[in-house]
Amino acid sequence: NAGVTQTPKFRILKIGQSMTLQCAQDMNHNYMYWYRQDPGMGLKLIYYSVGAGITDKGEVPNGYNVSRSTTEDFPLRLELAAPSQTSVYFCASSYDGRGLYEQYFGPGTRLTVT
């Protein structure tokens, strides 16, 4: 049971480039989330999904897109990368959306946009 996995671990992008951050979970969780963590700040929710084919915006969705074609995978797409998107990105999953169960987090992707 690998839990929540994320690739890549590190990435440097030039301004205007695009990339996809990969996230997968093997716990059969319906709910999946993408957060970003800036230095000295709390985590902010970017997008979330309540099941395959269903996604919704979080607090800071601008500049990002997501898709959820399977229960296991929840990729985050950055189009036209900007320096403001330099951050650490965490993917998480949970069994339910009401908080009866914990959220489990991946190890993160550290992204630098220069």
Added chain:
Amino acid sequence: KQEVTQIPAALSVPEGENLVLNCSFTDSAIYNLQWFRQDPGKGLTSLLLIQSSQREQTSGRLNASLDKSSGRSTLYIAASQPGDSATYLCAVKVDALNFGKGTSLLVTP
């Protein structure tokens, strides 16, 4: 909008001390409160989950309390060890998890 505050921002204690980390939140309409540990350059590890109907949860040397009416939670760490050094994050669940900025803990030998 739910605001989560953690005090202190940083804490240094000698090994063996008992310590308390504080978390406060502005809206008491929460589903649960979760405490996480984050090691440098790593992801978040869930420590304790307290449902809104519960008052406390315990796991080993950790005890977390929740007072929803006053918007407060505390994480008590007994007999601290150098391996407890990490950042501790508090998060309350409304529609999504709302995180505090964390308390950076250093336990010195």
